[in-house]
Amino acid sequence: MIYRFIILDFDGTLADSAAWTTRALIEGAERHGYRRLDEAGVEALRGLDNRAIIRSLGLPFWKLPGIARDMRRRMAAEAGSIPLFPGSAGMLEALADRGATLSIVTSNAEENVRRILGPALCRRIALMECGASLFDKARRLRRVLRRAGAPAEAAIALGDEVRDIEAAREAGIAAGAVAWGYATRDLLASRRPDFLFDRMEEVAGALLPLSPAPKPPPGSPGATAAAPPARE
Structure with a gap:
């Protein structure tokens, strides 16, 4: 997927x-x-x-x-x-460069999010839903899906807490958990998310794998000629 x-x-x-x-x-x-x-x-x-x-x-x-x-x-x-994690900018850039539409759903205030991200990374974010209450995330996830016109089967939510996994499932989308945040890895794994990431470098390749380049037809430029049979 x-x-x-x-x-x-x-x-x-x-x-x-x-x-x-x-x-x-x-x-x-x-x-x-x-x-x-x-x-x-x-x-x-x-x-x-x-x-x-x-x-x-x-x-x-x-x-x-x-x-x-x-x-x-x-x-x-x-x-x-408050800094970004090392690798956050690279992860967002890699996802956007592979064609992902990025959104943020958080309990934090939008002013804080924008200040910490900075203008360049904010331009990579299509939608923000900020100020979510502790158990309000599923509704916010559904709202950004509606605003974006995105099908649920093509969406995934990534978070560092059990409530993020629960909210994604309640909203009917895939759940991804990251092990570098607040909740322990063991706690996250016990809730069986669809993905559990230990490193940011894993995310883009797992969610948006690049298709292998098609092989050129025989005889076309770039095609590899078959090796002649070995002489006995």
Whole structure:
């Protein structure tokens, strides 16, 4: 299968926001009233899906929208310190050069996404759906498919969390997981995504394989002449 419409998560998939997220989770406990964490506690959360993380922190669901808004505001103030993963630009360029239509669906704010990506890479992105809530991604995925007029069978969503896999399946498209982001590789593998990538260099070739060049007909320019039979 060749996937011509590729929807990417942002944080943990393109942007290396792990250090920022760790600090924000530790500092946010007093502000938002959830269980206090240290760096080891944040690391332990990487092996849990989102519902288990919420239970572990002792968070009521009604607090989640306010926490998300606070996180987006804080990131807007500090977006200049958040880098892309090495290889993100090359992966996006390779996908676009092979004819993919690229979109981003993320819980982050569009202003933050555009600032971290920069103008050149933003021009490679056809559509953005930003500000998704924690369990709102499937609806956002369906919306970008409608906006693009893309068939579901030609689309795949790539993300670094279990909720990205779940959202892709709910939206009726293929699910790809990346092992360099937030959730652990073992947790992602346990949800059996259609693809599980360990390196960015693997993505373009797996989703948009190049067809081998057709062999020229015999006698045409570029055709290889058959070797004469060996003399005895």
